[in-house]
Amino acid sequence: MHRGVRSRTLKGLRRLRAMWNAGSDMEMLAAKHRGHVMNKWSHYFAIYDRHFARLRAGAVTLVEIGVAGGGSLDLWRQYFGPRAQLIGIDTNPECRRFEAPNTRIFIGRQEDVDFLERVAAEVGPIDILIDDGSHRFADQLVTFRTLFPRIKADGLYCCEDLCSSYWEPEYGGGVGKAGTYVEFLKGLIDELNAWFWRDGVDKEPAAFARAAHGMHFYPALIIIEKRAMAAPILNPVGHTAKLESRPAPMDS
Template identity: 40%
Template sequence: MVRSKANAMMNSKSYQAYQNSPYKSKKHSTYFDVYDTLFTPYIGKDITFIEIGVLGGGSLFMWREFFGPQARIIGVELNPEAKRWEQEGFEIFIGSQSDPDFLENLAKQVGEIDILLDDGGHTYEQQIITTECLLPHIREGGLLVVEDTHTSYMEGFGFKSRSFIKYATNMVDRINKRFSKLVSEASEKRVWGIRFYESFVVFEVNRKATSVASAPTDNGGKDLDAKDFRHADNQAYEQFLNKSQSMSALKAIPGMRALARLARHLIALPSDIKRSKRLKEYF
């Protein structure tokens, strides 16, 4: 099994491009299948591709080989030494991905973006602000891809009540509020859909689709007046729920959950608390 998985990775087009890059790059072994799935439709096309986090330069050459010479490959990096890659024909922008002014200026200079790949600092603040600022600049049919989202389950990347995965799942709630019986001002129309992979969150932009009003339809077929059994098993579910709740005795102890939340808050770093307040508007 391990050998077959290794062979699959070896046959991946993105993995081959990764291996052929003349400069160092680091990627997890599970990423290449995701890259191939998401990015293969763009190969050989005249696209604008931006990657955030490119200091070593290896990924720039990887994406140039993967997409082909028609692709415009742009790197965003905080370290000014990355400017060296302009000599290789890449466009490089130096600035912080957690700075909205920098991101807006980037979008203004670059124009519409087909694919944005966030492989930057992986803090929740960086990931959320990058997504919020650049989603409006993704071209119709384009993708905003955030990788290394496993940091949402790790220490040292921000206040966990404001993690990137929580932000993304909140957006899922807002996408579903486009449904006709749930429509509200909180519905999400910048994003058509969101895909989750291991360590990846992918935002798909299709504004035409999000503008379609949700309404029930009927194909006009013959109606046999079949009895609706959809809710016939509600009683069994209620019994299961009651049994599950009775097994959670510890959680039922008064004050236990509040005590746990207080403990998490007390051990949080001051910088995490500051970032958490900054991100509150996105939750």
């Protein structure tokens, strides 16, 4: 069989298998996707559906850093509908071609704090932020520090392709290597639990503990769920069982 035909056949079969296996709307939309190129690991779609579904009813503001071929913006549009405000950020000015009603493209760098602040001021509070840009640790960190506070109190922060934290030499990553974004996220787990620190504790836990409800780790993907948190209360409920001596049931 000609190589071109073989590769098209394989792609078609892969698409059919993805449609057959789709367990959610997002997986089905991704499996059916044609047109603009989208570049995501296939396991992301089930995960995104799990976290994004509750936001579908409203007019979400979704910001994605990294537009590239425009395919993921198409997917968000199909999933969230025409009322969603979609914002794409990219360094490549050619991405402006994906501007459309309710879809805005900002050209700039994700490590440029002033640029990010300007975008945030223009678009307003964010429901969903997806960092799929340079995948460089320093850039991911600047983006997190600048835009996490701009995400709504019940919104979501997502960072894709954490695999870069493990990849040497492209990104300077490595398992357990200091300075990677994954190592930073591991530190954030402690911040999430600041309520329970005993040694050297601040009386008032840092902003992250008060704003984050959960950190969901998946292969190459982190989703942080925001929710205003107060000091957790240990609240035993129910009665302490009182043992009563009951007569043994009689044999009938």
